[in-house]
Amino acid sequence: MSGSEGKKGSSSGVMEWIGSACRFATDRNDFRRNLLVNLGLFAAGVWVARNLSDFDLMSPQPVT
């Protein structure tokens, strides 16, 4: 009896944590959330700049 109640307690705790995480991720007015999102965007932008920008626009087109 106490074991099943403990499992229910832990699962409800996990659900609460998941719920709070979802609310944090979707709250556009939260400064910390926006800070994390924009830091991730900045890192993604740096990755794109370093890895996906090596193309030459003036190179001759391949003959098909």
Added chain:
Amino acid sequence: MMELQEIGGPFSTTVTDVVVNFAGVQLPLDPYRQHSRKTFFLSLLQSQSMGSVLAAASSSPAPAAAGGSQGVPGLVSVPPGFTMPSVSSVPATSGSDQQTADAESPLPNPGTYEECHRKCKDVFPLQMDGVRLVVNKGLSNHFQVSHTVTLSTLSDSGYRFGSTYVGSKQTGPAESFPVLVGDMDNTGSLNAQIIHQLTTAVRSKIAIQTQQHKFVNWQCDLEYRGENFTSAVTLGNPDILVGSGIIVAHYLQSITPGLAMGGELVYHRRPGEEGAVTSLLGRYTGENYVATLTLGGAGAHATYYHKANDQLQIGVEFEASTRMQDTTTSFGYQLDLPKANLLFKGTVDSNWVVGATIEKKLLPLPLTLALGAFLNHRKNKFQCGFGVTIG
């Protein structure tokens, strides 16, 4: 030599982005001028017959207007900085001294504090609004004038007359002093700057801005360039009678040939109020990239500039303001195709704003056509502009 297309663009004929924040003065924003990320001194190299004297070219960060999204709120942005040829390392001697010379090669001068984020900011397009016609005319080796007619829906339409004088004291292949730049609009508002090289290492600047007959900004800069450091002091809007003013001190030191670190101290005083803001800056320069980070009490500002090749440059910018409780990330790129006489800039940011500008030289005519548009998807707003530069 600075390319005319860089400095003769439709939004670059006027100068003076001055201290505004702590003085509490909200300047009327001219989107072309106040939001300009560059402040240019016009090249006087018009033709062979006019000689080859070049004005000292410099550019400034966008003014940190209150509530604006440019710059870090709370930090004063000083007007256009200075550019000087970087101090080159002492050439290594041959023979047994080679290794010793390499080990003891002096660190390069890191440049100025304001220029650390500039490379990235220059990649981003400027917002355009309405119609702008600019006519540049060089009258001599030392003197150039410009006429600007602006038709705008967001700001006041009008006419602006600008002039640039470059002196005879040549300190480098691309710099001469003194430099006097001024412009006045049809309402009598004046922007003026005087830049002079006092000694080989000391440069001074005085900037004044008026709204019709009233002085709204006046400031004085003094910059000292050492062998591997740069220090500058700016005095903004000093008023002895009232007891108010702003003092900004910058220091930037080369730690390694690629790493430079520095700091900024801003002290402001008004009757009944005074305060200070400090920030630290670190900049790392790689082979084809520059990463810069500024941390202070007002927030954080990080930029990454990457030069993919001669045609493509990319900039990524992150800004966080603790005062405004806001963060923004922007991605911008610049495509430069000199063979096509084309310059294209695009940007997208985390506020769902997408924008682009295109500049095209209409050779053989001395014309440059500029088109620009910005869309704010979140606020459902659209802004476009068109400009022609002659000369």
